[in-house]
Amino acid sequence: MGPKPVVNPFRESVRVLGVYARGQFLIAVIVTGLYAIGWDIAGVPWWFAMALLCGLLNLIPKIGSLIALALTLWLTWAYDAATWQLIAVLTIWVIVQAVEGFVLTPRILGRPLGLRPLTVFLAVLIGSFAFGPLGFFLAVPALAVALVFWRYFRGRRNRTLGQ
Numbered sequence: 001m002g003p004k005p006v007v008n009p010f011r012e013s014v015r016v017l018g019v020y021a022r023g024q025f026l027i028a029v030i031v032t033g034l035y036a037i038g039w040d041i042a043g044v045p046w047w048f049a050m051a052l053l054c055g056l057l058n059l060i061p062k063i064g065s066l067i068a069l070a071l072t073l074w075l076t077w078a079y080d081a082a083t084w085q086l087i088a089v090l091t092i093w094v095i096v097q098a099v100e101g102f103v104l105t106p107r108i109l110g111r112p113l114g115l116r117p118l119t120v121f122l123a124v125l126i127g128s129f130a131f132g133p134l135g136f137f138l139a140v141p142a143l144a145v146a147l148v149f150w151r152y153f154r155g156r157r158n159r160t161l162g163q
Contacts, residue, residue, distance in 0.1 A: 006152035013145045016113060020141050023109040024059060031058045031100055035068075038092035044072060045079040058100065061124055061136045065100075069093045113144045 006012050032055025039047035039054075054068035072089050106117060120140055127139030 005155040006148055009149050009152040012148045012152070016144045016148055017141055019112050020109065020144055023112065027100060027104050027108055028055045028058050030104055031055050031096060034096045034099065035092075038096065039072065039089075042076070042088035042092055043081070043085050044076050044089060046075065050075060061140075062128075063133075063136065065093070065097055109140070113140075114147055115140070115144060119143065 032051050035054045036048055036051035039051050044050055050072050054065075054072065057064035057068040060067070069090070072093070073086060076085055076089055109115070110117060110120065120143065123139040123143040124136060127135030127142070129135070131138065
């Protein structure tokens with residue numbers, strides 16, 4: 001049994017965008033908590049403020065997490081951290097990114113929006129090449145809305161053909 005038919009694509013688009021926004025916010029909150037725990041364990045200076053910043057930067061697909069890593073490594077290094085602390089920061093970042101990419105995003109965004117991970121990846125890639133940084137932000141919600149209209153018109157065509 002597939003997804004339910006779309007009756008009003010505009011109303012469904014607003015619903016899908018709401019799901020996307022709530023999902024992104026929830027993922028950012030969870031990632032912030034994971035960073036807070038990790039940065040505290042690793043002895044990152046100003047660990048709570050850095051966790052908040054990293055959680056906010058996580059809202060910028062792909063590049064935001066790299067900026068967060070660079071800032072955290074730089075701050076930790078600037079406070080004369082031991083080598084193990086820098087390695088711990090990198091390890092914690094990899095773990096948080098893996099949890100976000102393989103667990104949180106597919107469960108919180110992928111399933112409710114009906115999007116597969118490869119499709120999302122390709123949309124972000126094409127969106128970034130076509131529209132630059134704006135494409136990073138708009139690729140997934142635009143793809144979700146396009147899917148709504150695709151389901152609507154496909155359902156209409158099937159009803160018209162008597163299927």
